[in-house]
Amino acid sequence: MIELTGVSKLYGDVTALRDISxxxxxxxxxxxxxxxxxxxxxxxxxxxxxxxxxxGEVLFDGVRIGGDNAEEMRxxxxxxxxxxxxxxxxxxxNVAYGLQLRDIPDEDIERRAREAIELVGLEVxxxxxxxxxxxxxxxxxxxxxxxxxxxxLLLLDEPTANLDPESLAIVKEVIRKLNKGGTTVVxxxxxxxxxxxxxxxxxxxxRGEIVEAGRPQDLFLDQSYEMARFARSENVFTGESRMVNxxxxxxxxxxxxxxxxxSRGGSVTIHVRPEDVIVSQELVxxxxxxxxxxTIVRIxxxxxxxxxxxxxxxxxxxxITRRSLVEMGLNVGQEVYITFKASSLQLL
Amino acid sequence: MVDILPINNTIKITLVIVAxxxxxxxxxxxxxxxxxxxxxxxxxTTSLYDTGVLDQIEDAFEAENPIDLYFISVxxxxxxxxxxxxxxxxxxxxxxxxxxxxxxxxxxxxxxIIAYNYFSIVGPVDDPAGIGDKTPTEALELLxxxxxxxxxxxxxxxxxxxxxxxxxxxxxxVGFDTSALREEDWYREAGAGMGKTLQITEEYEAxxxxxxxxxxxxxxxxxxxxEILIGAGEELINIYSAIAVNPYSNPDANFEDAVTFTExxxxxxxxxxxxxxxxxxxxxxxxxxxxxxxxxxxxPTTATWIExxxxxxxxxxxxxxxxxxxxxxxx
Amino acid sequence: xxxxxxxxxxxxxxxxxxxxxxxVEITLRSLAVSGLATILASCWSIPLGVAIGLGRxxxxxxxxxxxxxxxxxxTVTLGLVLYLAFSRSGPLGSFQLLxxxxxxxxxxxxxxxxxxxxFVTNSLxxxxxEIRSLxxxxxxxxxxxxxxxxxxxxxxxxxxxxxxxxxAIAELGVAMMLGGNIRGVTRVLTTxxxxxxxxxxxxxxxxxxxxxxxxxxxxxxxxxVAQRRL
Numbered sequence: 001m002i003e004l005t006g007v008s009k010l011y012g013d014v015t016a017l018r019d020i021s022x023x024x025x026x027x028x029x030x031x032x033x034x035x036x037x038x039x040x041x042x043x044x045x046x047x048x049x050x051x052x053x054x055x056g057e058v059l060f061d062g063v064r065i066g067g068d069n070a071e072e073m074r075x076x077x078x079x080x081x082x083x084x085x086x087x088x089x090x091x092x093x094n095v096a097y098g099l100q101l102r103d104i105p106d107e108d109i110e111r112r113a114r115e116a117i118e119l120v121g122l123e124v125x126x127x128x129x130x131x132x133x134x135x136x137x138x139x140x141x142x143x144x145x146x147x148x149x150x151x152x153l154l155l156l157d158e159p160t161a162n163l164d165p166e167s168l169a170i171v172k173e174v175i176r177k178l179n180k181g182g183t184t185v186v187x188x189x190x191x192x193x194x195x196x197x198x199x200x201x202x203x204x205x206x207r208g209e210i211v212e213a214g215r216p217q218d219l220f221l222d223q224s225y226e227m228a229r230f231a232r233s234e235n236v237f238t239g240e241s242r243m244v245n246x247x248x249x250x251x252x253x254x255x256x257x258x259x260x261x262x263s264r265g266g267s268v269t270i271h272v273r274p275e276d277v278i279v280s281q282e283l284v285x286x287x288x289x290x291x292x293x294x295t296i297v298r299i300x301x302x303x304x305x306x307x308x309x310x311x312x313x314x315x316x317x318x319x320i321t322r323r324s325l326v327e328m329g330l331n332v333g334q335e336v337y338i339t340f341k342a343s344s345l346q347l348l
Numbered sequence: 349m350v351d352i353l354p355i356n357n358t359i360k361i362t363l364v365i366v367a368x369x370x371x372x373x374x375x376x377x378x379x380x381x382x383x384x385x386x387x388x389x390x391x392x393t394t395s396l397y398d399t400g401v402l403d404q405i406e407d408a409f410e411a412e413n414p415i416d417l418y419f420i421s422v423x424x425x426x427x428x429x430x431x432x433x434x435x436x437x438x439x440x441x442x443x444x445x446x447x448x449x450x451x452x453x454x455x456x457x458x459x460x461i462i463a464y465n466y467f468s469i470v471g472p473v474d475d476p477a478g479i480g481d482k483t484p485t486e487a488l489e490l491l492x493x494x495x496x497x498x499x500x501x502x503x504x505x506x507x508x509x510x511x512x513x514x515x516x517x518x519x520x521x522v523g524f525d526t527s528a529l530r531e532e533d534w535y536r537e538a539g540a541g542m543g544k545t546l547q548i549t550e551e552y553e554a555x556x557x558x559x560x561x562x563x564x565x566x567x568x569x570x571x572x573x574x575e576i577l578i579g580a581g582e583e584l585i586n587i588y589s590a591i592a593v594n595p596y597s598n599p600d601a602n603f604e605d606a607v608t609f610t611e612x613x614x615x616x617x618x619x620x621x622x623x624x625x626x627x628x629x630x631x632x633x634x635x636x637x638x639x640x641x642x643x644x645x646x647x648p649t650t651a652t653w654i655e656x657x658x659x660x661x662x663x664x665x666x667x668x669x670x671x672x673x674x675x676x677x678x679x
Numbered sequence: 680x681x682x683x684x685x686x687x688x689x690x691x692x693x694x695x696x697x698x699x700x701x702x703v704e705i706t707l708r709s710l711a712v713s714g715l716a717t718i719l720a721s722c723w724s725i726p727l728g729v730a731i732g733l734g735r736x737x738x739x740x741x742x743x744x745x746x747x748x749x750x751x752x753x754t755v756t757l758g759l760v761l762y763l764a765f766s767r768s769g770p771l772g773s774f775q776l777l778x779x780x781x782x783x784x785x786x787x788x789x790x791x792x793x794x795x796x797x798f799v800t801n802s803l804x805x806x807x808x809e810i811r812s813l814x815x816x817x818x819x820x821x822x823x824x825x826x827x828x829x830x831x832x833x834x835x836x837x838x839x840x841x842x843x844x845x846x847a848i849a850e851l852g853v854a855m856m857l858g859g860n861i862r863g864v865t866r867v868l869t870t871x872x873x874x875x876x877x878x879x880x881x882x883x884x885x886x887x888x889x890x891x892x893x894x895x896x897x898x899x900x901x902x903x904v905a906q907r908r909l
Contacts, residue, residue, distance in 0.1 A: 048816055075818040085809045088831055097827075098817035149818065361905065369718055372711030389778065398878045403862065418778055420859040421874075434767030435777055543879050566879050600767060 802835020
């Protein structure tokens with residue numbers, strides 16, 4: 001459906017994408033996986049016709065996309081942003097907007113908008129002002145706004161980030177439904193678990209380059225160097241699990257045993273999101289089942305968030321705010337405790 | 349539509365705006381000049397206009413003539429400036445020295461003295477300087493003396509108006525230059541209209557020169573408690589004249605109607621309006637008609653005073669400044 | 680001071696109750712003149728504000744700065760400059776605009792132009808930059824996307840229009856210099872207030888001020904209602 005050949009994108013002297021070549025097949029769900037700043041958003045924008053590549057070619061159904069037919073491409077593909085952008089007015093106003101741009105009779109607009117709103121479970125709030133909705137509800141609104149258009153291609157930038165459980169379930173369901181109905185979906189995420197769950201094909205993007213491509217299961221199974229590196233930064237470990245009183249005890253090596261809230265024994269691949277790990281300078285007594293003691297080996301500054309590597313026998317990646325870093329006065333070499341709930345341990 | 353406006357409402361709002369605009373435009377057009385009616389722009393001074401006498405003149409004159417009078421009321425200096433720029437067809441002011449200059453410079457013709465009254469020196473009821481029984485000249489000398497001694501304050505208009513011009517003339521008659529007096533502590537300049545100047549004088553319990561119209565009004569409304577200490581005299585006479593803009597130097601000026609209006613001001617009817625104005629409100633008239641008096645010499649003293657201050661080369665309007673056929677002059 | 684104000688309020692009620700013709704005439708004229716000035720100025724100022732707000736061209740910041748400075752022009756200054764232009768001996772004298780309501784309309788519309796342009800430009804800039812991208816990705820053309828951004832800043836545009844109307848109807852310098860405060864022709868609320876105050880008719884001055892403020896308040900409320908309907 002879409003083919004990118006040798007696409008690069010520069011913003012000033014910053015290279016966001018470097019020599020990207022990929023194919024998006026009609027009807028598939030493709031996930032672009034990668035850490036923040038890897039160029040996922042830029043890639044989605046190019047696929048959506050919102051940005052033109054600095055070099056390289058974009059083909060949509062074999063037709064080369066340039067400046068003059070970009071609008072046509074934008075009508076056939078739609079992008080849902082990471083950060084929700086709302087138009088003034090009600091939920092209904094927002095959803096109907098895109099339809100009003102096309103020559104569609106009023107009754108159809110009304111009907112289709114209603115259907116889309118129902119699909120994402122916002123019927124009750126349909127006439128509320130969009131800005132009065134909660135974060136998760138706003139994300140669902142963005143999704144409804146996009147899917148109501150019936151585009152051939154749906155591009156989603158971090159669709160599951162920061163969603164409450166209800167919204168998360170709805171969003172995943174909607175994506176599946178749309179794809180079954182024939183819509184091609186490309187989604188970008190840094191959440192390894194979502195990537196595995198939703199997609200058929202996976203691309204690993206790092207610093208503007210595609211470093212890995214394939215089926216999720218394959219990639220996780222024999223991890224290439226790049227995959228492993230990404231996995232490490234996402235706390236992906238393999239280990240032996242045994243069930244003890246309904247709780248999974250997993251030995252991941254290095255003398256580390258973690259507890260998980262799943263029931264599976266034997267060889268497992270597990271993962272805990274860096275955001276779900278709490279760092280403290282003293283042992284915290286809490287309901288969390290996992291308390292590990294270790295040393296900070298690396299601190300990475302990523303603007304507003306800080307990523308730290310803590311060696312507790314195995315190296316865990318944790319994410320904290322810069323404020324916390326300063327307040328706690330953390331340094332490399334310091335001894336800290338990391339804590340996370342058993343339910344945060346995900347099975348891959 | 350989320351982007352601009354819901355179409356229905358846009359149309360409604362546009363219609364409302366168009367309706368307002370049309371109504372407004374219509375209203376304005378309606379209040380513009382009516383066909384067949386010419387307009388006459390008369391530049392006059394605030395002290396004359398603010399008394400309200402000109403509104404009465406306007407109503408009476410417009411009732412009998414197809415002429416729309418436009419009175420522009422500003423300070424004397426600006427009134428004359430308007431006329432020089434061609435933005436007025438005639439002036440109605442009270443500054444004889446500036447009027448003669450206006451004519452000498454070629455801007456004005458057909459001057460006619462219309463009315464007169466007196467400036468007054470007003471001050472606190474108890475008259476600390478003790479000028480109440482003196483002549484104007486003596487009073488001014490006394491005021492300078494008392495002022496320099498720190499006993500009294502004098503407030504001047506200081507705004508180049510007709511009244512201010514008169515005040516300056518008075519001081520120079522007594523031998524003082526106001527540009528030097530300004531530097532002295534007891535001589536304060538208001539830089540404002542007559543009303544404000546009176547209020548400042550009231551605040552300071554000082555003395556000032558005022559025209560009768562403004563003073564009577566402020567006094568009656570209880571805004572000032574000052575009293576007239578010297579209310580008449582040759583030096584204090586205040587003469588109102590009308591001058592038409594010279595059609596030779598300014599062909600666009602409405603000269604014909606200017607002359608008609610001047611003749612009206614000098615006519616029995618016009619003069620009567622001046623004579624009676626203010627009696628019912630203030631108990632005394634604000635103006636005195638001048639035409640009859642000058643013609644028949646019925647009050648020789650006053651006539652002499654007017655001639656001394658307001659005549660040039662023996663006439664209210666020397667021959668070289670008269671233009672066209674007019675009934676204005678019988679002398 | 681309090682007695683003067685109370686007297687003024689009583690005066691207002693008296694005038695309104697009696698339906699004083701002069702008051703009605705002056706009020707209507709103020710509304711008509713300033714209303715038309717606002718509509719006129721909006722016609723060229725809103726598009727100009729949009730062009731600057733959405734545009735990307737060299738000298739854009741400079742242009743914005745110019746209008747911001749012009750915001751503070753004293754009315755008497757503008758009145759004087761225009762008077763010299765419209766005067767018979769001035770370059771535009773042959774149009775004979777001086778001492779007509781039209782002159783005041785022109786003068787006031789020039790006066791309020793920087794207000795509208797600055798407000799519109801600023802409110803467009805305050806719109807989330809992603810709105811335009813959103814409009815595009817939902818299928819809007821470039822032009823349509825711009826219109827959508829304008830739609831999002833609509834409250835700013837409304838504010839611009841009401842603020843400029845308020846300025847126009849409450850200004851004195853332009854109305855005085857270009858209109859001349861001629862009875863029955865160019866006398867408006869502000870010039871009447873000045874005249875009566877100078878005459879010492881303070882109560883009447885206060886009364887008219889109350890009328891002026893009531894008008895301004897009423898217009899603002901009406902616009903607010905209209906805005907909410909959209």
